[in-house]
Amino acid sequence: MNKNVSPLPHLENAGMDAWLVRLFDAIDERNMGWITALVSACKQAFGELLVDIVPSYTTVLVQFDALQLDHAQARRLLQQVLRGLAPDLHADDDTAIIELPVWYHLSVGPELARLSQHTGLEIPALIKLHSQPVYRVFALGFAPGFAFMGTLPAQLELPRLTQPRAQVPAGSVAIAGRQTAAYPNASPGGWNLLGRTPTQLFDLQRPSLSLLQVGNKVRFVPITKAQFERLGGDSTPMAKEAY
Amino acid sequence: MQGLLTVIKPGPLSTLQDAGRVGVRHLGISQGGPADLQAWGWANWLLGNNWGSPTLEITLGGLTLVAEQRCHLALCGADMQPQVNGQPLTNNQAFTLAAGDELQLGMAKCGVRAYLAVAGGFIAKPVLGSVACVMRDQLGGHLGDGSKLAVGDTLAFASSAFSSSHVADFIPRRQLPVGALPHYEQAATLMMIPGAQFRFFDDLSLIQAFNQPWRVDPRSDRMGIRLQGPMLHCNIGSLISEGLTLGAVQVPPSGQPIILLNDRQTIGGYPRLGTLTPLACARLAQCQPGQKVRLGTCTASQAQAQYREFRATLKGSHAL
Numbered sequence: 001m002n003k004n005v006s007p008l009p010h011l012e013n014a015g016m017d018a019w020l021v022r023l024f025d026a027i028d029e030r031n032m033g034w035i036t037a038l039v040s041a042c043k044q045a046f047g048e049l050l051v052d053i054v055p056s057y058t059t060v061l062v063q064f065d066a067l068q069l070d071h072a073q074a075r076r077l078l079q080q081v082l083r084g085l086a087p088d089l090h091a092d093d094d095t096a097i098i099e100l101p102v103w104y105h106l107s108v109g110p111e112l113a114r115l116s117q118h119t120g121l122e123i124p125a126l127i128k129l130h131s132q133p134v135y136r137v138f139a140l141g142f143a144p145g146f147a148f149m150g151t152l153p154a155q156l157e158l159p160r161l162t163q164p165r166a167q168v169p170a171g172s173v174a175i176a177g178r179q180t181a182a183y184p185n186a187s188p189g190g191w192n193l194l195g196r197t198p199t200q201l202f203d204l205q206r207p208s209l210s211l212l213q214v215g216n217k218v219r220f221v222p223i224t225k226a227q228f229e230r231l232g233g234d235s236t237p238m239a240k241e242a243y
Numbered sequence: 244m245q246g247l248l249t250v251i252k253p254g255p256l257s258t259l260q261d262a263g264r265v266g267v268r269h270l271g272i273s274q275g276g277p278a279d280l281q282a283w284g285w286a287n288w289l290l291g292n293n294w295g296s297p298t299l300e301i302t303l304g305g306l307t308l309v310a311e312q313r314c315h316l317a318l319c320g321a322d323m324q325p326q327v328n329g330q331p332l333t334n335n336q337a338f339t340l341a342a343g344d345e346l347q348l349g350m351a352k353c354g355v356r357a358y359l360a361v362a363g364g365f366i367a368k369p370v371l372g373s374v375a376c377v378m379r380d381q382l383g384g385h386l387g388d389g390s391k392l393a394v395g396d397t398l399a400f401a402s403s404a405f406s407s408s409h410v411a412d413f414i415p416r417r418q419l420p421v422g423a424l425p426h427y428e429q430a431a432t433l434m435m436i437p438g439a440q441f442r443f444f445d446d447l448s449l450i451q452a453f454n455q456p457w458r459v460d461p462r463s464d465r466m467g468i469r470l471q472g473p474m475l476h477c478n479i480g481s482l483i484s485e486g487l488t489l490g491a492v493q494v495p496p497s498g499q500p501i502i503l504l505n506d507r508q509t510i511g512g513y514p515r516l517g518t519l520t521p522l523a524c525a526r527l528a529q530c531q532p533g534q535k536v537r538l539g540t541c542t543a544s545q546a547q548a549q550y551r552e553f554r555a556t557l558k559g560s561h562a563l
Binding site: 012013014015016017018020022026027039051052053054055056057058059060061063066067070071072139140141142143144145146148185187202204209210213214 | 265266267268269270271272274370371379380381382436437438439483484485486487488489490491508509510511517518520521543544546547550551554
């Protein structure tokens with residue numbers, strides 16, 4: 001059996017009604033223009049026959065209507081799409097940077113202490129490091145509107161908690177490995193918490209539902225507790241046992 | 244006009260499920276929908292409901308409901324020794340409750356999940372196009388916020404759906420085709436379409452995976468069902484997270500597969516042996532902890548043919 005990896009991009013069988021398009025083999029911001037272009041091209045090519053499409057760091061999962069389209073037909077359609085694919089140039093426009101205000105504080109971001117110990121840096125320096133870069137949304141998953149963003153400065157790299165928390169409050173801004181994210185809703189979670197954003201990240205009333213979409217650019221903006229509360233943030237400290 | 248059923252006892256996990264939430268998985272939102280789409284489909288079929296009509300999914304049993312109005316219902320799936328006002332009822336057929344009648348389900352004797360359909364379907368406000376209850380996402384269900392049933396909750400249905408003489412005429416006569424009657428006590432062979440990482444599993448693992456029995460792990464839920472058995476070894480550890488489909492057979496470093504069901508996360512990074520067919524997922528969802536299953540393989544086009552046949556049978560009225 002040939003165990004060599006096939007050249008990219010290629011199509012992988014993902015079940016009766018789906019193909020996974022593998023475009024890249026590493027996480028890179030430059031992937032995003034191709035990923036978003038492929039998503040639009042698939043929407044166009046499949047039309048009503050597209051059931052769901054899940055972009056991620058290096059791949060796009062395409063699920064089609066199994067009653068109307070054969071697995072092999074879907075493959076041919078995707079091959080056609082790939083032949084004509086050009087990257088989405090707008091994906092790199094620096095026009096739209098979404099700013100997420102964050103109240104960085106030990107009472108809502110208990111791992112600031114751990115990070116300070118780990119790096120030897122004071123908390124203000126950590127806040128500066130986290131809020132300086134423009135991050136890219138690589139993928140949405142785990143929970144509705146949960147955006148995996150990168151790439152975090154190497155200095156801030158910290159492994160996940162050994163024991164995930166049973167409850168992470170909504171809005172919690174967190175890091176794990178070379179990634180950062182904000183929890184749209186209260187949920188269990190094992191990422192390191194640095195602060196909290198008052199911005200509602202997932203809203204059924206918003207036409208796009210999730211504030212953040214794959215390919216978006218994001219910057220975290222430090223705010224005071226007073227500003228956080230004025231923006232509607234819930235400053236209830238983390239329960240002691242949840243630290 | 245709406246009719247109502249009131250929840251006297253909810254059981255450990257009873258939720259409203261339609262065909263699931265589609266077109267939103269790129270936002271991290273789960274699909275939801277019935278874990279056993281066969282029993283769910285047949286329960287609706289018995290009442291002449293359209294594909295996708297909202298139905299109760301009752302996990303393990305323990306549900307008691309009282310009818311506030313006359314209604315036509317059908318129960319399929321796990322055998323929970325149903326009773327109406329203390330009189331035994333048979334699964335896989337339609338029945339009528341009069342106002343004040345009480346439907347009682349015991350604990351599942353055979354199978355895990357039962358589906359209770361009402362003529363015309365249960366009514367709930369759709370969230371993102373679906374009433375499928377996904378507790379983890381806090382979306383859908385009878386209240387719209389991902390809640391499971393609780394004592395005192397009410398379930399609404401269209402009362403006009405059972406007043407028509409057409410429905411009243413055909414409902415008592417509809418019978419499940421003999422071939423559609425479930426045999427959950429028998430060992431199941433779950434058909435899987437091999438996936439992209441199949442070739443990265445070592446030969447011994449592949450031989451064992453398809454020639455030794457697996458046992459259903461008690462740590463299983465609507466997100467995924469774990470299997471216990473031979474240790475599978477894959478030559479690649481983990482992948483960059485990518486989209487996951489229903490039935491994905493992911494193999495974490497423990498070597499014990501997890502088969503992803505309706506409430507699965509939308510992306511994940513473990514290597515996958517392949518993808519179970521939708522009907523294999525439905526069958527697996529009825530396996531009790533400790534029950535034996537085997538894995539088999541099939542092609543995507545075989546799986547499609549089988550699925551299309553199932554959908555066509557549900558559409559047909561040949562059994563009338």
